[in-house]
Amino acid sequence: MTQRIAVIPGDGIGKEVMPEGLRALEAAASRFGIVLELAHFDFASCDYYAEHGQMLPDDWFETLKDFDAIFYGAVGWPATVPDHISLWGSLLQFRRRFDQYVNLRPCRLLPGIKSPLADRKPGDIDFYVVRENTEGEYSSVGGRMFEGTEREVVIQETVMTRHGTDRVLKFAYELAASRPRKKLTSATKSNGIAITMPWWDERVAEMGRRYPDVAVDQFHIDILTANFVMHPDWFDVVVASNLFGDILSDLGPACTGTIGVAPSANINPEGTFPSLFEPVHGSAPDIAGKGIANPIGQIWSGAMMLEHLGHREAADAIVAAFEAVLAEGDRAVLTPDVGGSGTTESLGRAIATRLAG
Numbered sequence: 001m002t003q004r005i006a007v008i009p010g011d012g013i014g015k016e017v018m019p020e021g022l023r024a025l026e027a028a029a030s031r032f033g034i035v036l037e038l039a040h041f042d043f044a045s046c047d048y049y050a051e052h053g054q055m056l057p058d059d060w061f062e063t064l065k066d067f068d069a070i071f072y073g074a075v076g077w078p079a080t081v082p083d084h085i086s087l088w089g090s091l092l093q094f095r096r097r098f099d100q101y102v103n104l105r106p107c108r109l110l111p112g113i114k115s116p117l118a119d120r121k122p123g124d125i126d127f128y129v130v131r132e133n134t135e136g137e138y139s140s141v142g143g144r145m146f147e148g149t150e151r152e153v154v155i156q157e158t159v160m161t162r163h164g165t166d167r168v169l170k171f172a173y174e175l176a177a178s179r180p181r182k183k184l185t186s187a188t189k190s191n192g193i194a195i196t197m198p199w200w201d202e203r204v205a206e207m208g209r210r211y212p213d214v215a216v217d218q219f220h221i222d223i224l225t226a227n228f229v230m231h232p233d234w235f236d237v238v239v240a241s242n243l244f245g246d247i248l249s250d251l252g253p254a255c256t257g258t259i260g261v262a263p264s265a266n267i268n269p270e271g272t273f274p275s276l277f278e279p280v281h282g283s284a285p286d287i288a289g290k291g292i293a294n295p296i297g298q299i300w301s302g303a304m305m306l307e308h309l310g311h312r313e314a315a316d317a318i319v320a321a322f323e324a325v326l327a328e329g330d331r332a333v334l335t336p337d338v339g340g341s342g343t344t345e346s347l348g349r350a351i352a353t354r355l356a357g
């Protein structure tokens with residue numbers, strides 16, 4: 001079966017982890033008889049912006065819309081392009097225009113990686129963050145008035161729609177219902193944010209009537225962050241608004257030792273548009289160019305992409321391969337964020353070799 005994939009490395013370590021993501025994909029594809037047709041694009045990067053004055057070509061939507069999936073590295077280079085310009089000009093456009101309203105972010109303590117939380121071992125941290133990905137706090141509704149004066153005012157509205165909220169809640173409930181623990185946690189802040197958040201809680205309760213087998217609890221976001229650290233074993237599926245989900249999906253992986261391994265799937269569940277797969281992390285300017293970024297976030301995102309495209313076995317093989325390499329714990333192979341002295345390439349090659357059998 002042929003899969004047409006748009007490959008966009010982006011900026012910084014995005015360009016370093018992408019080759020390893022592709023190496024693992026190619027190894028899995030050849031083992032499981034999948035034909036990958038890769039199309040490489042240099043847009044949606046700050047280098048492209050430097051040359052063209054915009055992050056994307058005018059016809060980007062047409063160019064990308066018929067791919068089976070988009071495989072993205074990371075974007076952002078604040079030294080040359082302000083982050084809100086590079087991100088609103090690329091990734092956030094993809095999420096909105098391709099209606100990728102679910103951002104699915106697994107968070108799992110992997111074998112061989114030490115959690116910064118005392119005495120936590122694999123199995124203790126194993127949950128998903130389901131993040132609303134197209135509306136909420138990430139809105140362009142608002143403005144700036146009386147600029148530069150003492151009376152300057154800035155306003156940015158949170159926009160939540162019933163359609164937009166219910167569909168991501170449905171996804172989260174379905175996911176929880178499919179897991180052994182059948183547990184859903186909702187991130188809220190209905191004590192302080194007294195319009196949108198109590199309404200979010202109502203929608204959670206309403207959707208819950210359709211899923212009587214799923215146990216639901218909710219926490220205000222402040223104590224929820226504390227509980228991620230104190231009791232990560234409490235969580236199974238955590239559903240959150242766009243901003244809360246963003247924060248939780250860096251905190252969760254940090255509790256598993258490094259954000260470098262965390263993957264994400266920006267999903268358009270109806271399949272009207274391509275879904276987009278990328279690591280949770282960014283372009284990491286502080287380590288870019290050193291060849292030491294952990295490629296597992298990119299590789300695991302590739303596994304999520306194969307699973308989304310219906311290649312479950314190949315996806316599982318990729319996960320099994322990086323788990324085996326991590327469990328082996330060869331310091332010369334592993335990247336520094338997980339205690340090694342190796343490189344992006346040494347870890348990527350070890351995983352691809354393991355995959356090839």
Ligand code: NAD
Pocket residue numbers: 013017073074075076077078083087091259260261278279280281282283284285286287292293294295297337
């Ligand atoms: P970041 O995720 O790039 O880096 C945060 C820290 O984690 C850094 O110390 C970095 O070295 C480390 N880190 C990240 N990925 C790693 C990996 N694979 N291996 C080892 N260490 C890793 O976050 P930031 O510094 O806030 O953002 C840098 C740029 O990336 C900004 O322009 C930001 O807007 C952008 N960004 C993009 C995305 C995305 O493309 N999805 C996500 C987050 C941030």
Ligand code: IPM
Pocket residue numbers: 087092246280282
């Ligand atoms: C992420 C990132 C993006 C987000 C930024 C770079 C706009 O942090 O994918 O988690 O906030 O969604």
Ligand code: MN
Pocket residue numbers: 246247250280
């Ligand atoms: Mn983030």
